[in-house]
Amino acid sequence: MQFNRRQSGQGKQFKRGGESAFPPERRGCAAMSPTILVTGAAGFIGSHTAQTLLARGDTVVGLDNLNEYYDPAGKQANLQELARSPGAAHFSFVRGDIRDRELGGRLCGQHEFVAVVHLAAMSGVRVSIENSHLYYDVNVNGTLTLVEAAREAQTPPLCLHRPPRPLAIPR
Numbered sequence: 001m002q003f004n005r006r007q008s009g010q011g012k013q014f015k016r017g018g019e020s021a022f023p024p025e026r027r028g029c030a031a032m033s034p035t036i037l038v039t040g041a042a043g044f045i046g047s048h049t050a051q052t053l054l055a056r057g058d059t060v061v062g063l064d065n066l067n068e069y070y071d072p073a074g075k076q077a078n079l080q081e082l083a084r085s086p087g088a089a090h091f092s093f094v095r096g097d098i099r100d101r102e103l104g105g106r107l108c109g110q111h112e113f114v115a116v117v118h119l120a121a122m123s124g125v126r127v128s129i130e131n132s133h134l135y136y137d138v139n140v141n142g143t144l145t146l147v148e149a150a151r152e153a154q155t156p157p158l159c160l161h162r163p164p165r166p167l168a169i170p171r
C-alpha cells in the first residue's frame with residue numbers, strides 16, 4: 001500500500017480531470033480537509049495502518065465497532081497506542097459498524113476522504129465456521145455498504161480492500 005501526501009490530497013484540493021471532485025460546499029473548509037478512512041482501525045492490521053499513515057502526516061478517521069469476537073481490551077490497547085503515536089492529533093475515532101449505511105453516508109459527507117483502507121472484518125477461520133452468516137454479513141454486505149456510501153458521497157474511487165480469508169467449509 002503506497003500513498004504519499006500528494007496522492008492523498010493532503011495540503012491540496014483533490015482534483016479529477018482538472019476539476020475538484022467535490023461540490024463547492026465541500027471545498028476549502030478546514031474542518032473537512034482530505035482524510036483517509038481506515039476501517040477496522042482498532043484491529044491488528046488497521047491500527048498499524050493508521051499509525052503509519054499518521055506518522056507520515058496524513059489525517060485519519062478510524063472506524064471500528066469494537067466487537068467482542070476476541071478480547072476488546074486488545075482493541076482498546078491498540079487505540080491507546082494510536083493516541084500516543086506521532087501525528088495522533090490528526091486521528092479521530094468513530095465507534096460504529098460498517099454495515100450501518102447511514103453512518104457510512106454521514107462519514108463520507110463530513111470528510112473529504114481521498115482513500116478508504118478497508119480492514120474491518122470478521123477475520124479468522126473459526127468465525128467463518130461457527131457463525132458463517134455473521135462472517136458473510138460483515139465481510140460481504142458490510143463491504144458493499146461501505147462502497148455504496150463512498151460512491152454516493154462521490155468519494156474519489158480509491159478504495160483499498162484487503163479481502164477476508166476465504167470461507168472455510170467444514171467437512
Ligand SMILES: NC(=O)c1ccc[n+]([C@@H]2O[C@H](COP(=O)([O-])OP(=O)(O)OC[C@H]3O[C@@H](n4cnc5c(N)ncnc54)[C@H](O)[C@@H]3O)[C@@H](O)[C@H]2O)c1
Nearest residue numbers: 040042043044045064065066067097098120121123164165
Ligand atoms: N492479521 C493477519 O495476519 C492478516 C493476514 C492477512 C490478511 N488479514 C486480513 O486483514 C484484515 C484485518 O485483519 P486483522 O488481523 O487486523 O483483524 P482484527 O480482527 O484484528 O481487526 C478487524 C477489526 O474489524 C473490526 N470489525 C469487525 N466487524 C466490524 C464491523 N461490522 N464494523 C466495524 N468494525 C468491525 C473489529 O472490531 C476489529 O477491530 C482482515 O480482512 C484479515 O483477513 C490479516
